[in-house]
Amino acid sequence: MVVGVLALQGSFNEHIAVLKRLGVKGVQIRKPEQLQNVTSLIIPGGESTTMAKLAEYHNLFPALREFVKMGNPVWGTCAGLIFLANKATGQKTGGQELIGGLDCTVHRNFFGSQIQSFETELPIPEIAAKEGGPPSCRAVFIRAPAIIEVGPDVKVLADIPVSSAETASSSPAIQSEEELTKSEKKVIVAVKQGNLLATAFHPELTADTRWHSYFLKMEPETEDGTSAIASTSSVDLTFTGRAMIDLPIFQ
Numbered sequence: 001m002v003v004g005v006l007a008l009q010g011s012f013n014e015h016i017a018v019l020k021r022l023g024v025k026g027v028q029i030r031k032p033e034q035l036q037n038v039t040s041l042i043i044p045g046g047e048s049t050t051m052a053k054l055a056e057y058h059n060l061f062p063a064l065r066e067f068v069k070m071g072n073p074v075w076g077t078c079a080g081l082i083f084l085a086n087k088a089t090g091q092k093t094g095g096q097e098l099i100g101g102l103d104c105t106v107h108r109n110f111f112g113s114q115i116q117s118f119e120t121e122l123p124i125p126e127i128a129a130k131e132g133g134p135p136s137c138r139a140v141f142i143r144a145p146a147i148i149e150v151g152p153d154v155k156v157l158a159d160i161p162v163s164s165a166e167t168a169s170s171s172p173a174i175q176s177e178e179e180l181t182k183s184e185k186k187v188i189v190a191v192k193q194g195n196l197l198a199t200a201f202h203p204e205l206t207a208d209t210r211w212h213s214y215f216l217k218m219e220p221e222t223e224d225g226t227s228a229i230a231s232t233s234s235v236d237l238t239f240t241g242r243a244m245i246d247l248p249i250f251q
């Protein structure tokens, strides 16, 4: 199994390192033709406008849209979530190109700027049910987006009460209460739609490999019907200390 990781900017090496821990090869993707050599793709966090300009420069958008349309498993983390969304609000002047495919509206910097980055314990019932381990994970939000509207075929995997997102209520990014999802003023931070997975936070910056393991199982099964990798229940799930929030890759 070979997983592509879009390597234009951002935390692509961190994703490749987690895949390696799970015994899976991750390859950097910078050119459209490289997508032919992989069956799934991770779009990492970074600076989404910069990533979009680089993707345009390398003429990657048509091939990325085709890759999504073919139903290949694709996981967008943070900026990668923005790439996959059909609609993004809070964009920079002039906007940014999106791949689309994920039937949702994302707010690009919902929680505010870099200094409003935060970490929180996030309940992940679906992931814990499938991957074992604790019922929550340490979620690292860096100048994070959030999903403010989802279509009927989108399954919510995690959300957080806006109040618990520390600065969210004072974040300049929120236009109005109406922008939030209707249910108890929660904001959605992880979804799945068919073979598309999207998280507003960075599992690649923690020691918890369950999100990667969950994504890999979205891969086609092997000939004998087993999943392509073993479960991660034996993996040490303790958090490896302070996340790399100030990394330049997220500036």
Ligand SMILES: NC(=O)CC[C@H](N)C(=O)O
Residues within 6 Å of the ligand: 044, 045, 046, 047, 048, 049, 077, 078, 079, 080, 082, 108, 109, 142, 143, 144, 145, 250
């Ligand atoms: N950590 C991230 O990927 C930040 C994404 C940021 N909201 C942007 O649009 O650039």
